Amino acid sequence: MTATPDIPVQLAGRPRSGGLVVPWITPATSGGLHLFGTITARVQYQCLTRGLCQVCAQPLGRRAVLFARESDLLRHCTAEPAVCAPCAAYSRRACPMLAGRRSRYRAGGHPALAGIPAAADRLLRQAAPAEPWYAVWIRDYDVIAHPAQPGTLAASWQRIPPLRIRPLTGAA
Numbered sequence: 001m002t003a004t005p006d007i008p009v010q011l012a013g014r015p016r017s018g019g020l021v022v023p024w025i026t027p028a029t030s031g032g033l034h035l036f037g038t039i040t041a042r043v044q045y046q047c048l049t050r051g052l053c054q055v056c057a058q059p060l061g062r063r064a065v066l067f068a069r070e071s072d073l074l075r076h077c078t079a080e081p082a083v084c085a086p087c088a089a090y091s092r093r094a095c096p097m098l099a100g101r102r103s104r105y106r107a108g109g110h111p112a113l114a115g116i117p118a119a120a121d122r123l124l125r126q127a128a129p130a131e132p133w134y135a136v137w138i139r140d141y142d143v144i145a146h147p148a149q150p151g152t153l154a155a156s157w158q159r160i161p162p163l164r165i166r167p168l169t170g171a172a
Contacts, residue, residue: 004020004094005090005094007021008086008089010086011055011086015034021055021090022036023055024047024053025039025040025044025047025055026038026039026040037097039054039079039080044153045153047081048081048154051082052081053084053087054080054087055084055087055091056084060082060083061085063137063138063163064084064137064138065082065083065085065138066078066080066082066083066136066138066157067080067083067091067135067168068136069133070131070132071131072134073134073136073165075146075148075154076156076157076158077144077155077156077157078154078155079149079152079155080155082141092135097133098133098168099168100168100169103129130169132167134165134166134167134168135166135168136157136162136165137162137166138163139160141156141157142157142158142159142160143155143156144158
């Protein structure tokens with residue numbers, strides 16, 4: 001079993017599930033079950049357009065991190081909103097995908113979402129091997145229509161070069 005990482009002070013008031021902080025962007029069922037690995041479209045929009053951290057909901061500040069899959073690097077954008085530096089450090093340890101503790105994506109949807117159609121990108125990843133993840137350190141980004149996910153916004157670093165890109169998992 002993996003030890004739960006220390007929780008940054010700014011996240012002390014956030015809800016928890018299984019000892020982990022529930023990011024602001026993570027939806028919950030009417031029964032209070034948090035759907036990790038899923039994002040709330042309304043909150044994603046607010047994060048991207050208002051420059052808010054997807055974990056703590058605070059303004060990003062001068063430097064932030066976009067967590068990007070290898071396929072996102074090729075497009076210079078990701079649908080994942082940015083996180084502030086303290087939340088990036090926490091997320092890197094707490095999230096099973098970012099920490100490299102999961103080698104595959106979920107084989108199916110969450111049982112609480114039965115009967116709700118999955119997004120096209122989620123269907124493509126179901127049970128697939130996990131892509132390598134990267135931390136893209138940025139000072140700003142453009143909000144664009146995601147080139148591979150119609151109807152989805154993305155944070156793009158195409159026009160604004162990132163400060164650095166660091167591999168997190170499985171990078172060659």
